[in-house]
Amino acid sequence: MNISSLQHTFQANRPNSAAFFERAKHTISGGVNGNLRYFAPFPIIFEKADSACLIDIDGHRYVDYLLSYGALMLGHAHPEILAAAQRTWSEQGTSSFGATHPLELEMTDELLALYPSFDQVRFTNSGLEATLFALRLASAYTGKTHIAKFEGHYHGAHDHVLQSVNPVADRAGESSSPHAVPDSFGAPDYYRRHSIILPFNDWEACERILTEKAAVTSAVIMEPMLSGYIAADHSFMQNLRELTTQLGIVLIFDEVKTGFRIELGGAQAFYGIEPDLTALGKVVGGGFPIGVVGGKRRFMELSSPLRSDIRSEVVFHSGTFNGNPLSIAAGLATIRYLKQPGAFAEIVQNTNDLRKGIDALAKQYDLPFTTCGEGTIFNVLATEQPVRHYRDLRANHNQLRLALDFLLMENGVYSKPLNRFSLSAAHTKTEINATLDAFEKSFAALKQDPFV
């Protein structure tokens, strides 16, 4: 089999999605509201969701592992989230005050209890806005002009962090001294010139680069797990914490993917390390738009309007829907569900059972797939080499993984091609067994008619 034969089957089985996409692409740029949503020959058009499942406009049902890019930690329309959002809307009588309301402080208390690195927080509407604001705080605090970020790490769709997320190999330089390569046409060159790119999990190189560039580096921003599923060595994280403190560089953990997913307290709880600032998003909104910046008082308070009458001395932060009651109510319902004894551990257990099953099937069918991840997130890699650094992912046989994705979709499993897998409280043994069945059928098909 090859990708075109798989795409042919995909298309033949989804005439309604194909026809819809044909229409959509004329009036929505590329037919999608976000470039990452596209895949060839066309993305599936969904019309309904039900707990752990998605239903497309051709009537196919899939166990959903995309979960709105990991946001839906309790699955689609969990009854407690539905009730919280409906109750809040009817009791408070609005979807947005555009002003402070009591639920904001309830959420803040929950966050401060789960994330000991937080003294204060601010709410935003997305992860993008959270990383943007965290970087602005760092720049204000240090007065320095550059940021350091890791090759392969994603922090949302703003100019300064759209550097070397997915750099073309021939422009990316040596692995121990990566170059900044813009990920978007149109991002002003200023941002490339003010970006320092670090290799994830390579301590010797990071120590050298950061020491050399300390005078200009305001912040190191990082996904504490590369792409949400590749952990760094504990010693790497410990060294980074110590060196950034020593050099006066603000350490920002972008836990938009990993918050409430690696552990309830995020990857910072897993590593036992407190960053200076943290960006959260996804799960903390319970399926509604949100972002959070939390961290140490000395940074957070720079945005306080109580600080100074002189506007130029306050870090500006605002947003029409910041802290809107529906996102906060849904997020609070999610956190309270997950804090019940055993609730989070059960999702981790189901994730581990699924991973073990996939790994065993890959062995049984003698196919080079392995799972990699922590907590409730993992990915299926088409390589048997260990993956510790971003560039190790070059050994991943993307086309083979893509072939698996097309087969899985035909067998009722969706993570979006080449995407990681996230689990939720709605993924019970029934969904796990159905997914393993889909993997078995897909692996058997790959064995019978090998991928070329």
Ligand SMILES: Cc1ncc(COP(=O)(O)O)c(C=O)c1O
């Ligand atoms: C680590 C990380 N940071 C930031 C973002 C951006 O969040 P949003 O899509 O809510 O803007 C994402 C989104 O996937 C992310 O994974």
